[in-house]
Amino acid sequence: MNNGLEDAEKYINDIIQNLPDSKYKQRFREELLEYLEDGEKKSGNDGKTNSSEEMIKKLGKKVLLIQNYNDFYRDTHPKRWFITTVFYVLLSFIVSSIASAPLRQFETLFFYSDYSASTISSIITVSFSILFALAVNHAFYKFIATRLSIHFESDKRKKKLLFIFFLLPIISILLAVFWLPSYCIGQENTLEIMFFPLPFLCAFLPALADFEIVRKKRKPTIPDTRLPYLTLAGFWVLIVIIVLSENFPNTALPYVLGNLKMAFYEFHFLIFFWADILVMIPNFMHLGLSGIDTSSFSFFDGNPQQVVNQQIIEAAIYIGVIGLAGVFLVYSARKKKDIVSKRWAKAVGLILISYSLFMIMPIKSTGESHIEWKVPEMELSRNIEEKQFGVFYDFIKFKNSNEGYIFNYDTCSIDDDFVAVQSSGYVFTANLKNISSVYEAKTIRTETRDQDSYCPKPTERKYDAPSTFFFQEGWKCLDRNDNVISMESRNVSDGCAKVAYNNHEILEGTACPIQSIDISKDRSWALIRMACIYGVDELHLADLRNLK
Amino acid sequence: MDSSQEMTRGALELIVLQTLSNYGDNYGYELIKTIEKKSEDIFKFREGTLYPLLYRLEEKKLVESYRKTAASGKERRFYHITPKGEKVLEGEKEDFAVFMHGIKSILKPNKFKLEK
Numbered sequence: 001m002n003n004g005l006e007d008a009e010k011y012i013n014d015i016i017q018n019l020p021d022s023k024y025k026q027r028f029r030e031e032l033l034e035y036l037e038d039g040e041k042k043s044g045n046d047g048k049t050n051s052s053e054e055m056i057k058k059l060g061k062k063v064l065l066i067q068n069y070n071d072f073y074r075d076t077h078p079k080r081w082f083i084t085t086v087f088y089v090l091l092s093f094i095v096s097s098i099a100s101a102p103l104r105q106f107e108t109l110f111f112y113s114d115y116s117a118s119t120i121s122s123i124i125t126v127s128f129s130i131l132f133a134l135a136v137n138h139a140f141y142k143f144i145a146t147r148l149s150i151h152f153e154s155d156k157r158k159k160k161l162l163f164i165f166f167l168l169p170i171i172s173i174l175l176a177v178f179w180l181p182s183y184c185i186g187q188e189n190t191l192e193i194m195f196f197p198l199p200f201l202c203a204f205l206p207a208l209a210d211f212e213i214v215r216k217k218r219k220p221t222i223p224d225t226r227l228p229y230l231t232l233a234g235f236w237v238l239i240v241i242i243v244l245s246e247n248f249p250n251t252a253l254p255y256v257l258g259n260l261k262m263a264f265y266e267f268h269f270l271i272f273f274w275a276d277i278l279v280m281i282p283n284f285m286h287l288g289l290s291g292i293d294t295s296s297f298s299f300f301d302g303n304p305q306q307v308v309n310q311q312i313i314e315a316a317i318y319i320g321v322i323g324l325a326g327v328f329l330v331y332s333a334r335k336k337k338d339i340v341s342k343r344w345a346k347a348v349g350l351i352l353i354s355y356s357l358f359m360i361m362p363i364k365s366t367g368e369s370h371i372e373w374k375v376p377e378m379e380l381s382r383n384i385e386e387k388q389f390g391v392f393y394d395f396i397k398f399k400n401s402n403e404g405y406i407f408n409y410d411t412c413s414i415d416d417d418f419v420a421v422q423s424s425g426y427v428f429t430a431n432l433k434n435i436s437s438v439y440e441a442k443t444i445r446t447e448t449r450d451q452d453s454y455c456p457k458p459t460e461r462k463y464d465a466p467s468t469f470f471f472q473e474g475w476k477c478l479d480r481n482d483n484v485i486s487m488e489s490r491n492v493s494d495g496c497a498k499v500a501y502n503n504h505e506i507l508e509g510t511a512c513p514i515q516s517i518d519i520s521k522d523r524s525w526a527l528i529r530m531a532c533i534y535g536v537d538e539l540h541l542a543d544l545r546n547l548k
Numbered sequence: 549m550d551s552s553q554e555m556t557r558g559a560l561e562l563i564v565l566q567t568l569s570n571y572g573d574n575y576g577y578e579l580i581k582t583i584e585k586k587s588e589d590i591f592k593f594r595e596g597t598l599y600p601l602l603y604r605l606e607e608k609k610l611v612e613s614y615r616k617t618a619a620s621g622k623e624r625r626f627y628h629i630t631p632k633g634e635k636v637l638e639g640e641k642e643d644f645a646v647f648m649h650g651i652k653s654i655l656k657p658n659k660f661k662l663e664k
Binding site: 027030 | 620
């Protein structure tokens with residue numbers, strides 16, 4: 001008997017062939033397995049054997065293994081279920097990142113800053129995501145149904161449960177699309193937020209389906225003992241490819257392989273989120289709730305030290321949590337008795353250590369790492385090529401031209417010497433003294449109307465910089481030296497707003513309504529915030545030095 | 549197939565229903581063992597015979613099944629004879645009694661032949 005399991009299957013199948021009603025075949029199979037299991041336990045006791053029991057004795061041990069294996073997963077080992085879930089989360093992260101990146105690139109390459117096209121692209125992307133999530137889930141429904149049938153004999157109850165399982169991802173996707181962007185994250189990048197929970201949804205049902213059992217039944221071609229090291233090797237190959245792609249920016253390599261890097265950035269986003277939360281705690285203590293811009297969940301208060309703190313916490317998470325967890329796993333591998341467990345512990349440990357080092361060590365030829373280790377100067381000069389590598393959400397382009405602006409920012413702050421911008425996981429600062437000119441000023445005549453209550457009246461004006469002006473169509477405000485800042489618009493919604501400072505145009509032809517304008521204390525710079533639609537906010541910096 | 553199996557075939561339903569009626573709800577393996585023990589090893593059911601029979605009885609609503617943890621600690625499908633099953637069992641027992649009476653009558657020694 002070469003393989004007891006195969007023989008057991010053959011034995012059961014032979015019996016089932018004789019069963020005329022297919023309705024009971026699955027149940028018959030289960031009961032036969034139980035019968036064989038009982039037979040194995042009892043045959044040693046009574047000493048009586050017939051032809052059936054001989055077969056039972058031969059096959060019983062294997063069958064017992066199957067039954068115990070099922071019980072193991074079904075009831076008693078949530079740890080194993082957790083591992084399976086994590087596996088699917090990782091897999092889904094990578095797959096969804098790779099799959100979605102071309103669409104995002106399509107959007108950024110062809111429809112960049114175009115309001116309507118961006119919306120269309122978002123709809124396409126979301127539709128794709130939903131289809132993807134459902135397809136993945138559907139593929140595993142069969143297994144779920146099989147497993148449910150073991151537990152629940154009532155068809156009605158089974159159908160109800162399946163229906164709930166089917167609804168869960170749909171509800172979650174709807175929440176992700178409509179709720180998260182508007183309430184949780186505010187005006188962050190919509191695409192990023194919509195994609196963020198999807199991998200978890202994709203991971204949810206497959207994890208229930210119990211990957212290990214499926215894999216076992218398929219008789220994997222790669223032995224269990226080799227799988228951990230192959231996984232580790234695969235991870236390193238991925239790292240090498242990414243590093244190579246970063247060092248050859250002028251080849252097609254980054255374009256093709258940049259999508260792979262997205263998986264890492266998804267994790268980075270997670271880490272950043274927690275760092276953000278931790279940094280926020282002292283702010284809460286210091287400022288109280290009123291000090292936080294809860295309307296958009298903006299944690300950044302403009303203090304450069306906060307930037308440094310955040311970077312330190314990020315690094316601490318990478319090294320302290322992920323890296324040390326890796327070291328612990330490698331160390332614990334020594335105590336494992338089973339060779340497969342030992343190798344998995346080692347491999348996963350080394351992957352975690354590699355990942356933490358990968359994210360904190362300089363990997364580019366420029367020496368730049370994923371973490372900004374200090375408050376850099378002139379970091380607002382990231383170029384468009386980087387966007388095409390896959391860093392789509394922090395496109396920063398502050399050049400000395402009239403096209404200079406920041407796309408998709410979260411929060412911003414301006415002072416006499418620097419402007420700081422937080423954008424989807426990155427904080428950029430620029431020393432304004434090093435910027436010669438951002439915009440070529442033109443003189444325009446603006447048709448001003450009455451001041452709005454939002455616009456500070458002269459008697460109520462606070463002279464603490466930066467001054468913030470909230471704008472609507474055709475309004476005019478005065479700063480403390482009675483410089484006039486005004487905006488005219490034929491129609492805000494058609495994207496033809498103009499902003500002037502002392503009748504000098506400082507911004508023209510925006511696609512979005514202007515939300516507010518911050519003036520630096522020395523009145524040298526204006527930071528113009530545009531609230532377009534979720535995820536495509538723009539931030540313009542205007543040079544006022546020659547317009548006083 | 550030996551002759552005892554041939555003879556058992558016609559009384560399968562009766563044996564299973566009566567065992568369930570006499571000894572209470574039971575699951576496949578234990579049911580086979582009970583029948584073996586009580587029949588003093590005369591009736592030895594194969595699992596390939598018993599389970600399809602139980603499914604047929606369930607189809608006819610003579611038995612019903614449910615899952616329950618057995619004494620072994622494992623969850624098993626138990627079979628329970630329904631009131632309809634009890635009623636049918638009574639009818640079959642009567643039929644079987646008539647059948648047995650006929651058999652016995654046939655198997656009686658022929659007095660005429662003996663006298664002759």
